[in-house]
Amino acid sequence: MGQLPAARVNQSHPFQHCGVDYAGPIAVKHGGRQSKVTTKAYIALFVCMATKAMHLELVSDLVTSSFLAALRRFIARRGKPSHMYSDNGTTFVGADNELKRFLSNDATVESVVNFSTSEGISWRSTPPRAPHFGGLWEAGIKCMKSHLKRVIGNAVLTFEELTTVLIQIEACLNSRPLCLLSDDLYSPAALTPGHFLIRQPLCAHPEPSLCP
Template sequence: MDYWGPIQLKPPHRRAAPTKAYVAVFVCFATKAVHLELVGDLSTAKFIEALRRFVSRRGLCSEIYSDNGRNFIGAANELRQLVKTKGHNQQIAQECADNGIQWHFNPPKASHFGGLWEATISSAQKHFVRVLGTHTLAYDSMETLLTQIECCLNSRPIVPMSDDANDYEVLTPGHFLVGTALKAVPDNNVIDIPFNRLRQWQQTQKLYQQLWKRWHLEYSSTLQTRTKWYNPPVHLQENQLVIIKDENAPPMSWKTGRIIQLHPGDDGTTRVVTLLTPTGRYTRPVSKICLLPISSPLERNESLTCAKST
């Protein structure tokens, strides 16, 4: 886990100065699921409150990795002292001892040790800062926006559900959190409406839609890998599940399709494919489709066979 910020919050009344807040980012090592918590400051007490909210919603974790920040060290010491307190309820103390959290701190001045959560922060923070700009939101509006951003990050496709030609579903981090794919509440498109003409809740949705449009296109581009000449090329195969890039897709919408036909050129390179989707057949260039981050076992075996043959 790590922090990003500070971010500016709208004051309770006009004459007050904007207040600062931070975002606590929790990333699961196993499923890459993301959890965001709005924190009022960098004190130990606020971090423990964020940690308790995280544990209450996601469950108790066995290990936590973090930077060597003073607030994290203070939280670990305070939790340890709480368990050792004689006046603490014996049952709760026993439960904490049985399910104690083992805390791992990175070495000082070694932020590169946390590459997993640093990449997660980078993927969302830079778009969040650009979209938010000089706008300030109230605490509850900012919390709503961060929760929707968390939902977007946890909706990204990871691997096909199956190799069935009629199955277009993909596994996402949201499946590990709620048991199914995460859904968004349908909303009107307010991206092109000026900010000052929108109500407070519509302003939050405008920022959310702008961030989705930026982030999902960038994430799709990272899945279109380009290999050097000394690496085996990416082999497209029939019946392979791919993501279809759509610049106008609404939030939380990932269009998928199965490749049913390859159209290689005179040089043998495939630049056009025919896709089968739940809504029909489409012909798309290879630049408009993306492979999933993790392929199915059948696709990996076939790719390995093609690489050995070449």
């Protein structure tokens, strides 16, 4: 096994070294709750390389301006990263064809890199045909999809409802245990990504079941 990247093992502020990946498409209702019209939406996942904290953004369509808007929202809420990491466009083998074309489009890559340069962010891509280099965000996408499938199943939500669900899933992912805080068997408190964000887990107690 090769050595982990320096960003994974060196101390840094949350999201200073950040990986990003896309998931989707997912159907959302266009209009009110009773609307029968659906459109596609996508999920942008940002993951901290050091603390494994995650940030989810719902993106309304697959254009460069929408992704840059999601990136601006992420920076405004989590702070500006110094380094961003993402998959190479050719590694999205299992992605939707439309998503694959968007991520490998030269104009998209150029716009994102230009914005990052203007903000003082270094953008790095993994080597072609090497998705294992992005194992951290690939695992995050898998966990996010697992929670999303269990929560909504085959239901189609509105944009606001899906945004709320994604933020709650984000809180669950940022409350997962990383390691024990002490060796005391009678104090089973665990260190979570939420401790690096707000000094405590984001959702320590589960909500009551709504099943009949």
